[in-house]
Amino acid sequence: MKGCEIVIDALLKEKVEVIFGYPGGAIMDVFDALYESPIQFFLTRHEQAAAHAADGYARATGKVGVCIATSGPGATNLVTGIATAYMDSVPIVALTGQVPTPMIGNDAFQEADIVGITRPITKHNYLVNNVDDLPRILKEAFLIASTGRPGPVLIDLPKDVQKAESGVAYPTKVELRGYKPTYEGHPQQIKKAAQEIAKSKKPVIYAGGGVIGSEAAGELKEFATKTGIPVTTTLLGLGAFPETHELSLGMLGMHGTVYANYAIAESDLLIGIGARFDDRITGKLSAFAPNARIIHIDIDPSSLHKNVKVDVPIVGDVRCVLKELNKIVKRCDTGAWLKTIAVWKKKHPLVYERKDGKLRPQFVIEALREITGGDAIVVTDVGQHQMWAAQYCKVVKPRSFLSSGGLGTMGYGFPAALGAQAGFPKKLVVVISGDGSFQMNIQELTTAVNCNLPVKVLILNNRYLGMVRQWQELFYKGRYAATCLARNISCPKICDGKAKKCPPYVPDFVRVAEAYGAVGFRVMKEKDVRPTLKAAIKTPKPVVMDFVVEQEENVFPMVPAGATVQEMIKGVELV
Amino acid sequence: MRNAYRLLLIGGNSTMKHTISVLVENKFGVLARIAGLFSGRGYNIDSLSVAETTDPTVSRMTIVVRGDESIIEQITKQLNKLVDVIKVQDYAGMPFLERELILVKVHTSAQTRPEIMQIADIFRGKIIDVDHSSLTIELTGTSDKIEALLDLLKPFGIRELVRTGKIAIARK
Ligand SMILES: Cc1ncc(C[n+]2csc(CCOP(=O)(O)OP(=O)(O)O)c2C)c(N)n1
Numbered sequence: 001m002k003g004c005e006i007v008i009d010a011l012l013k014e015k016v017e018v019i020f021g022y023p024g025g026a027i028m029d030v031f032d033a034l035y036e037s038p039i040q041f042f043l044t045r046h047e048q049a050a051a052h053a054a055d056g057y058a059r060a061t062g063k064v065g066v067c068i069a070t071s072g073p074g075a076t077n078l079v080t081g082i083a084t085a086y087m088d089s090v091p092i093v094a095l096t097g098q099v100p101t102p103m104i105g106n107d108a109f110q111e112a113d114i115v116g117i118t119r120p121i122t123k124h125n126y127l128v129n130n131v132d133d134l135p136r137i138l139k140e141a142f143l144i145a146s147t148g149r150p151g152p153v154l155i156d157l158p159k160d161v162q163k164a165e166s167g168v169a170y171p172t173k174v175e176l177r178g179y180k181p182t183y184e185g186h187p188q189q190i191k192k193a194a195q196e197i198a199k200s201k202k203p204v205i206y207a208g209g210g211v212i213g214s215e216a217a218g219e220l221k222e223f224a225t226k227t228g229i230p231v232t233t234t235l236l237g238l239g240a241f242p243e244t245h246e247l248s249l250g251m252l253g254m255h256g257t258v259y260a261n262y263a264i265a266e267s268d269l270l271i272g273i274g275a276r277f278d279d280r281i282t283g284k285l286s287a288f289a290p291n292a293r294i295i296h297i298d299i300d301p302s303s304l305h306k307n308v309k310v311d312v313p314i315v316g317d318v319r320c321v322l323k324e325l326n327k328i329v330k331r332c333d334t335g336a337w338l339k340t341i342a343v344w345k346k347k348h349p350l351v352y353e354r355k356d357g358k359l360r361p362q363f364v365i366e367a368l369r370e371i372t373g374g375d376a377i378v379v380t381d382v383g384q385h386q387m388w389a390a391q392y393c394k395v396v397k398p399r400s401f402l403s404s405g406g407l408g409t410m411g412y413g414f415p416a417a418l419g420a421q422a423g424f425p426k427k428l429v430v431v432i433s434g435d436g437s438f439q440m441n442i443q444e445l446t447t448a449v450n451c452n453l454p455v456k457v458l459i460l461n462n463r464y465l466g467m468v469r470q471w472q473e474l475f476y477k478g479r480y481a482a483t484c485l486a487r488n489i490s491c492p493k494i495c496d497g498k499a500k501k502c503p504p505y506v507p508d509f510v511r512v513a514e515a516y517g518a519v520g521f522r523v524m525k526e527k528d529v530r531p532t533l534k535a536a537i538k539t540p541k542p543v544v545m546d547f548v549v550e551q552e553e554n555v556f557p558m559v560p561a562g563a564t565v566q567e568m569i570k571g572v573e574l575v
Numbered sequence: 576m577r578n579a580y581r582l583l584l585i586g587g588n589s590t591m592k593h594t595i596s597v598l599v600e601n602k603f604g605v606l607a608r609i610a611g612l613f614s615g616r617g618y619n620i621d622s623l624s625v626a627e628t629t630d631p632t633v634s635r636m637t638i639v640v641r642g643d644e645s646i647i648e649q650i651t652k653q654l655n656k657l658v659d660v661i662k663v664q665d666y667a668g669m670p671f672l673e674r675e676l677i678l679v680k681v682h683t684s685a686q687t688r689p690e691i692m693q694i695a696d697i698f699r700g701k702i703i704d705v706d707h708s709s710l711t712i713e714l715t716g717t718s719d720k721i722e723a724l725l726d727l728l729k730p731f732g733i734r735e736l737v738r739t740g741k742i743a744i745a746r747k
């Protein structure tokens with residue numbers, strides 16, 4: 001077989017059903033081999049979208065996502081998507097073309113050292129020098145991407161390697177002496193954890209994306225209900241535990257619920273599961289969970305003790321460890337604790353202003369949640385709308401809320417949703433996006449239309465880069481530098497906010513959608529929200545809904561960066 | 576207790592030198608991976624030496640780094656995470672032998688030459704080159720010994736100094 005055929009053969013053997021990508025000179029041989037293969041190929045309109053689509057596919061299905069691009073600019077366009085997947089531990093394999101081996105290093109046409117460029121944002125990467133290594137490398141790539149702490153792997157394929165013949169068969173197994181992830185937790189540590197749990201009076205489970213990655217939602221539910229311990233999740237952990245459950249505290253951290261953050265601050269035992277204590281969660285480190293002993297379960301040893309000192313570290317696969325833990329834990333004495341939490345929940349629910357009749361983004365998301373009953377895959381972009389989505393979607397199932405958490409990549413949502421839709425052609429896939437974010441991959445409307453991926457895009461259009469504007473309002477004296485998306489050349493240098501001629505929306509997303517062959521709706525009033533959502537869901541085509549919402553709505557609660565729970569801004573209070 | 580540790584994590588300044596031995600796949604790009612890990616995460620390398628082991632598919636890197644306990648812990652864990660890293664061993668707290676080789680070119684005159692040669696001799700250094708105005712000494716030894724020699728040579732004027740970086744081997 002030729003190198004390019006070895007690639008396609010390997011993809012088939014790894015049961016790859018779909019690929020996202022974009023062709024070019026240096027990858028033409030692989031595309032040629034793909035031409036008649038049974039693998040479904042999705043031509044995105046930008047390589048970044050191909051990487052995000054592979055990521056969305058992987059997050060939604062749990063399988064490895066595959067994307068492919070040519071050398072040079074094709075490969076560099078993948079970079080943001082690869083970094084996004086890396087930060088959120090998503091298994092993808094990226095294939096890139098490269099100039100022929102004799103030309104590498106000569107600044108050849110469309111040459112870029114993509115292996116060098118992606119070294120810090122991949123779990124591992126390869127430049128294939130010899131076609132005989134190719135079968136092994138492909139096998140290793142899928143193994144590395146999908147096992148241990150998952151992550152992206154890139155394989156750079158020089159054009160001459162794609163053309164070269166090799167008789168080496170695809171291996172059924174590969175051994176990597178430097179790669180041996182630990183799955184089983186240490187029994188002694190698990191026992192210690194159970195003892196800590198038995199002693200605790202105010203325990204909290206803090207669950208992250210690792211619970212979803214290891215398919216441990218069932219085990220987590222058993223663990224929480226058996227012990228009676230409340231559960232808060234990170235952004236990536238949404239869906240790891242049903243938010244409709246009475247033990248759920250919703251999301252914690254910067255824009256988490258008041259009660260989740262209070263619970264952490266008051267807890268005497270924090271059980272971190274598949275989460276990494278990142279700064280958007282902890283705020284000021286020295287004041288984070290000051291009274292708690294900490295148990296931390298994670299498959300990545302380098303996550304343990306990285307930001308906080310842990311009392312009972314357990315290295316292992318979340319699912320394996322929880323299975324063992326569930327065998328020995330008993331019900332905790334959390335009655336009084338749950339009562340305290342119930343009072344907080346009552347006193348500080350998630351609320352927003354409802355009396356003035358203005359169209360608010362939270363209302364749109366609540367309506368969506370109500371209409372879908374939580375039975376949709378929601379994919380978000382990055383900004384205020386993302387946080388409102390996290391707060392109001394009340395996610396119940398794993399792999400049904402996809403969001404770029406670690407890198408916070410605007411432009412992620414739409415292409416990732418296309419990937420999710422490719423994985424589940426029959427499911428309802430909804431993108432919650434912002435007017436800024438959607439424009440970062442708006443060209444994918446063509447992909448959606450041409451490939452019949454009937455994703456519903458819900459734009460919460462505030463004419464601002466809202467999240468940045470919120471920070472400007474709170475921390476930069478209201479100086480809205482470069483965050484107004486309606487701003488044009490005739491605006492005064494310092495916006496007085498009074499310019500009456502501000503257009504209500506920029507651009508006209510409805511007409512943009514129509515130009516691409518999708519369906520567009522605009523909603524300006526609360527009363528039109530539900531009918532429009534219902535109509536969109538019924539439409540068997542991609543739909544863009546432009547919800548023109550209250551411009552300066554803020555996301556609350558908010559624990560400012562590096563602050564403590566005491567400094568939390570609660571926002572609107574219940575009256 | 577834990578809070579005290581946390582503060583240490585944040586503001587820690589109790590830095591110590593650690594000698595870390597890393598067995599890696601002998602493939603191209605591995606050195607770049609390790610170097611990138613250190614620069615990307617802001618760790619400081621004091622010295623790094625690398626060469627093949629008796630197994631030609633494996634190389635050994637000896638890395639000398641500075642940092643407090645938590646940084647060293649992160650460094651070893653991050654190294655272990657690399658697929659091409661086979662084994663990481665921090666020699667701190669265990670008996671090990673270390674050596675470094677230096678070549679040092681010292682400024683000489685007819686008056687100072689005998690004294691410099693005497694100093695080199697005391698350290699069992701080898702004179703490997705001489706000309707009218709300089710002399711080159713080769714010395715192997717522990718960091719202490721090398722620093723001591725350099726200290727003595729400094730007043731004469733060190734023209735050039737080349738060091739291999741430390742290599743180390745565990746005693747057991
Ligand atoms: C690629 C990228 N560039 C810049 C940012 C910084 N950023 C974070 S949120 C945000 C505003 C997003 O605006 P929009 O999509 O309209 O969402 P909104 O906050 O208004 O809901 C920006 C610019 C980012 N996260 N990603």
Ligand SMILES: [Mg+2]
Nearest residue numbers: 434435464466
């Ligand atoms: Mg916006």
